[in-house]
Amino acid sequence: MTSKASARCPHHGRRAEPPHREIPTNHLKDKVVIITGASSGIGAVSAKALAARGAKIVAAARGQEDLDQLVTDIEKTGGTAAARLTDVTDAADMQALADFAIDTYGRIDVLVNNAGLMLFSYWKDLALDDWNRMLDATA
Numbered sequence: 001m002t003s004k005a006s007a008r009c010p011h012h013g014r015r016a017e018p019p020h021r022e023i024p025t026n027h028l029k030d031k032v033v034i035i036t037g038a039s040s041g042i043g044a045v046s047a048k049a050l051a052a053r054g055a056k057i058v059a060a061a062r063g064q065e066d067l068d069q070l071v072t073d074i075e076k077t078g079g080t081a082a083a084r085l086t087d088v089t090d091a092a093d094m095q096a097l098a099d100f101a102i103d104t105y106g107r108i109d110v111l112v113n114n115a116g117l118m119l120f121s122y123w124k125d126l127a128l129d130d131w132n133r134m135l136d137a138t139a
Contacts, residue, residue: 029054032105034097036088037115039066046112051079058101058108060086061115088115 033050037043039061047057051074059070059081067083074081084100087093101108 026054031055031109032058032101032107033110033112034058034060034101034108035112035114036060036086036097038070038083039063043112043114044070046114047081048074048077048079050112051081052077055110056105057081058097058104059083060088060097062087088113 028050031054033047033055035043035047035050035057038047038057038059040063043059043061044066047059047070051057057074057080059067060083061067062085064083064085067085071081071083082100082104084097086097098108
């Protein structure tokens with residue numbers, strides 16, 4: 001059996017090589033990234049990881065203290081971040097977030113739409129208010 005490493009081209013008999021392409025070593029450097037739900041969990045971890053790779057972070061969430069701590073943590077490690085208190089269920093607030101990102105960094109390159117709600121009710125209870133709040137946050 002022939003391994004992939006030694007596979008030969010059936011037409012030329014030469015070893016098949018994947019096409020060579022340059023992959024940027026730091027494609028995130030100076031990209032402006034908005035992250036919703038950035039104050040904790042996956043959002044906070046994503047913000048720190050992207051900042052460590054050179055992205056400029058615009059962190060958005062409903063908890064000001066947690067956002068402030070996130071910005072401090074990112075800046076302590078040499079990253080760049082700004083935060084804005086944001087309710088993703090409010091269209092005007094989302095527009096204000098976009099305006100804030102553009103005013104702060106001049107553009108928006110990436111949106112990580114991470115905001116969401118954890119429901120603490122059972123389906124059988126038909127908790128429609130909970131369901132509608134979750135849809136508003138994630139839609």
